[in-house]
Amino acid sequence: MPRPVLVHLNGIPASGKSTTARAWAERHAPSMPVAFDIDVLRAMIGGWDVQLRPAGNAARAMAMAAMRAHLGSGRDVIVPQYARADAFIDELAALAADEGAGFVECALRLDAAEADRRFTARAASGPVIHGDLGGDMMADVLVELEAFLATRRHLTWVGGPDQGLDAVLDQLDVAVSAAR
Numbered sequence: 001m002p003r004p005v006l007v008h009l010n011g012i013p014a015s016g017k018s019t020t021a022r023a024w025a026e027r028h029a030p031s032m033p034v035a036f037d038i039d040v041l042r043a044m045i046g047g048w049d050v051q052l053r054p055a056g057n058a059a060r061a062m063a064m065a066a067m068r069a070h071l072g073s074g075r076d077v078i079v080p081q082y083a084r085a086d087a088f089i090d091e092l093a094a095l096a097a098d099e100g101a102g103f104v105e106c107a108l109r110l111d112a113a114e115a116d117r118r119f120t121a122r123a124a125s126g127p128v129i130h131g132d133l134g135g136d137m138m139a140d141v142l143v144e145l146e147a148f149l150a151t152r153r154h155l156t157w158v159g160g161p162d163q164g165l166d167a168v169l170d171q172l173d174v175a176v177s178a179a180r
Contacts, residue, residue: 002180004071006096007078007172008089009158010149011108012142014119016159016168017080020108023165024078024172033076038063060088064095071099076176084148102179106172107149109160115142 007024011017021035041059042048048055067077083089089105096103116139149155158171 004074005076005102005176005179007104008092009080009106010083012115012145014115015108015110020168021078021080024169027169034070035078036063038081071101084145104175104179105154106156106158109157
C-alpha cells in the first residue's frame with residue numbers, strides 16, 4: 001500500500017482552492033481521500049464571525065486532529081487553505097512527517113482581476129466566510145502572497161491562464177505521485 005500524502009493547496013481567496021480540492025478528492029474516491037476545508041469548519045463554530053482568531057485557532061486544532069486520524073488510516077488529505085506565513089505550512093509538514101506521510105506544497109495561479117471577479121460573485125451567492133477583499137485589496141493580497149511563496153523552497157505551482165480543472169488535477173497528481 002503506498003504511503004499517504006498530505007497536500008497543502010495555497011492561493012489567494014477565490015482562486016479555486018476548495019473547488020480543486022473537492023474535485024481531486026472525487027477523482028480519487030476509491031481510496032477515500034478527504035478535502036479538509038478549515039474555513040468551512042471555522043464557519044460552523046458559533047460566534048466565529050465576531051471572534052475570528054479564537055475560532056480560527058479552534059478550527060485549526062480540530063482540523064489537525066482529523067487530518068492526523070485520516071493520514072493514520074493510510075488515506076490522503078488535501079487542505080485548501082490560504083496561508084501567507086510559514087507556521088501553518090510547517091505545522092502541516094510536521095504532521096505529515098509524524099504520520100509517515102508525504103507532503104506536497106502547491107499553490108494555484110490566478111491573477112488578481114479574475115480572483116476579484118470570483119470573490120465578488122461568491123460573496124453575492126451565499127454566506128460570507130471571508131472578509132471583504134474587493135477592489136484594489138485583491139491585488140495587494142496577491143502581491144503579498146506571491147512574495148511569501150517566493151520564499152518557499154519546495155512549492156509546486158499548479159494551474160495558470162487558460163488551464164481547466166482537469167489540467168490542474170493532472171498537475172496535482174504528478175506532485176502527489178512524486179511524494180509517495
